[in-house]
Amino acid sequence: MVQKIGNSFYKHDAETLARDLIGAILVHRRRGRIYRARIVETEAYIGPHDLASHSSKGRTKRTEVMFGPAGFAYVYLIYGMYEMFNIVAGKKGSGQAVLIRAAEPLGGWDADLSGPGKLTRALGITRSMNGLDLTGNRLYLVPDPQYQPRIWRAKRIGIEYAGKWKHRKLRFFDDGSAAVTHRPSG
DNA sequence: GCGTCGATGGCA
DNA sequence: GCCATCGACGCG
16 A cells, blocks of 8 residues: 655645646545545645735635645636636745646556646546645545656746746646647647 | 637626 | 636638
């Protein structure tokens, strides 16, 4: 039985966490079944000064979890129909999170997890899990040191409004994965 | 293969 | 009035 990723890991800043989560395994225990998937694409939202980050709007009902302690799920609805799964990062109050954008199913289970909306839908992650402790037994991560991803970085997706922040390479992905979205052509 | 567009609801 | 998305549709 592999050790679950613990709280100290999540306390790293969002940029570090986003990179370090590439290749890790997401586990969801749901209705007596267990779903595992290898994370292959993430994005870092690095604090209130980052105009692409929801925390730049300040503390609101929605962003409250982002300003809480690291290692909790931040799940929100976008475009009226897609749930986005994030992991709160950094020191408590720093307003950082990592968006999980794509993964590959593991363990004989087949699904298309190529995109943040598709991933949450297939894994059954919903807003009811907003604020869930990821060191618990329902939704958690485990490291896979045997797996060696080829990590690249690129601009984040869908944040054209964010001024200079839209250029920052805060998206990380495993170049060896076919599930990666918006692969840069250069 | 690529660009465009509509769905759909919570949020400030 | 947006929006950390997705899939359908029309090209030629």
